Amino acid sequence: MSQAAPARSAKQRKQDTLDRLEREVDAWVATAGSEGGTPYMMPLSFLWRDACLYVSTRATNPVARNLVASGQVHLGIGPTRDVVHITGRCEALSADEVTEPFADAFAAAAGFDPRAADGPYVYFRIRPVRIQAWREANELTGRDLMRDGVWLDMD
Template sequence: MTNREPARTAEQRKRDTLKRLENDEDVWVATASAAGDPVLVPLSFVWDGATLLMSTKRTNPTARNLTPRGTVVLSLGHTRDVVLIDGVAEAVEAADLEGSSADALAAKLGWDPRDLAAWVYLRVTPRRVRAWREANEIAGRTLMREGAWLV
């Protein structure tokens, strides 16, 4: 496979990653049950500069899987421009949310999960972020480790 573009610097990858977090509509959310059964679903999200906020029915496997472990893997982009985020997720009730985050998600969705008692919010705090396009960006793809940006 040949690289189509020169490798981006770590600084450029971080800028591109932050742009995706600020502008992308949806993220793939991967969780696993206590028995190890994987679940992968797309959810709409908002980024507040530190965490991603999304919502789903509290009975859905994605929400249930957060209870045993709290770990989640998120993916933005496609296979030739991917951002992978390993994070810690927590279920948050609508009453416990700050208005601006919930308002931002409702505006993005076009409807308000706060109006539905069967829905719960999921807040994900990134712990590791990796971003790359082609093989020439595999080295140095880690942009965040232990919750701290490296660049």
């Protein structure tokens, strides 16, 4: 059994999380239909921009239907022993919000361009409400970095 690394400070954990959101590409996205519908999870690529995550998926897939119906989402980024867990509120972007520069930035970050994919794709904006990050059990205490959409005091 390997020895766990020392726990990071909350300030370091927040910085590591922000760095990760800037460089990572993929997240596990978990949704459920409104009124307690069936849970569904799938990997999606994302763009971190303006303190929000942006994802895109085919309009007919369960994640898209659930996001439209409930507006709630959970995301997991990273391996289980270095995870960022995000609870968020979600909204579909209007056609006016999907500008060419935005769609180009998404395609560059995600490594695929929904505009060139089969079927209609929808873009979603996810506003984090709660963010947690931990590596090992020694970081479970203090894993909350954001609550109610506000970063906690990390000093």
